[in-house]
Amino acid sequence: MIDLAIELTGVGKDYRLFSLQDVSLALPTGQIMGFIGPNGAGKSTTIRILLGLVHQDRGEVRVLGHRMPAEQVAAKWEVGFASDDMRLYDGATIEWHMRFIRSIFPSWDQAYAETLLKRFDLRAEHRVKGLSHGQRVKATLLMVLARRPRLLVLDEPTTGLDPVVRQELLRELAAVMQDDGRSILFSSHNTQDVEQISDQIAFIDRGRIIESRDKETFLERWRRIRVELPGDVRLPALPGIIDIQQAGRLAVATTNEYDGQLPRAYEAAGVRVHAVESMTLEEIFVSNVQHSREGATA
Amino acid sequence: MYLQIMEQIRRRIAVGDLKAADPLPSIRQLAADLQISVITIKRAYLELERDGVISTQHGKGSAVAESAGLAARIYEQELEKHLAEAARLAALLGLGSRDLQRRVRDASDQLAESAKEPR
Helix, strand or coil, X not given: CCCEEEEEEEEEEECCCCEEEEEXXXXXXXXXXXXXXXXXXXXXXXXXXXXCCCCCCEXXXXXXXXXXXXXXXXXXXXXXXXXXCCCCXXXXXXXXXXXXXXXXXXCCXXXXXXXXXXXXXXXXXXXXXXXXXXXXXXXXXXXXXXXXXXXXXXXXXXXXXXXXXXXXXXXXXXXXXXXXXXXXXXXXXXXXXXXXXXXXXXXXXCCEEEEEEEHHHHHHHCEEEEEECCCCCCCCCCCCEEEEEXXXXXXXXXXXXXXXXXXXXXXXXXXXXXXXXXXXXXHHHHHHHHHHXXXXXX | CHXXXXXXXXXXXXXXXXXXXCECCCHHHHHHHXXXXXXXXXHHHHHHHHCCCEEEECCCEEEECCCCCHHHXXXXXXXXXXXXXXXXXHHHHCCCHXXXXXXXXXXXXXXXXXXXXXX
């Protein structure tokens, strides 16, 4: 039994203008990881390394227990990968693609493929050339899902999709997770998609992982504390506070290590706590990126 | 996010849709149905178990707790929460406990009053 579907330890890769530094990630089997970062942060590079498509300069990569890139052939039977720049053949039909993939992968599940066709509202006899962007994405995903891989790796699967198609896709990913032996890693710069279905969240910016935790811990530890100061003083920064915005006697402190002690500590210092607010993943993401960039330049 | 799930399950018990000892869907089933992460549902079930609202038996899944008066207790817990919040806001406004008592009485009178009015 492998507990981790994906394990990256201290992975680095140097390009002329960009480097991936000390990337460590762990995705437990049976969970979904949302991999979030701005454009150019290193999401696709990380994904290509864990698939063995790009070889890392440093660090260890294990995918379903296989050491990458050395054992990538063994890993590829069990890993399904889909990305935006993956192309189906324009002149061929969906049916042709299904038959082609079935001929290669013995794990292909024809009944499931046909269910997916219906659910995704696709027609097997349609040629790829005539499909809309959303239909192409769904067709590509169908080819990967019907193989029933133990690990799904999806690079920006929801980019450019309309809300209805996005929901269809997320529903299908959620359905895959009924089987606790399967795992999914998907990257996105849309935190909303990730917030709903992910068990684990990892943020990447400028080639570094800036935070990686399970989602509930993420949402629990990040809080905004709205306070009122007793007079014309600066709000003291307590441990765990990473940002303070103050206007007159009102201030907002942001923390990434919230616990119940924090408002009490402020009250003890004579600061009146008006509210403790939870933050959306999007707010956390933006705040996190800003904080880490400030730390880098300070 | 798990708080919302807890709230939904509590509500369904409170209105009687779920009765004592009724089985709950498995964590993975509910996650797929709601399209919400497994970890969120797991956390919600864990907290509900801690509150005595549901019970989980290993290998058998989760069910609504068998204890008597569960619906009443859920409303009780909710009242408790709102009272604590009212007390906190009253303190922010600088209201004494006597003022707060008066306000609670007013609110309760108002409710009785609006119930009397013919439709």
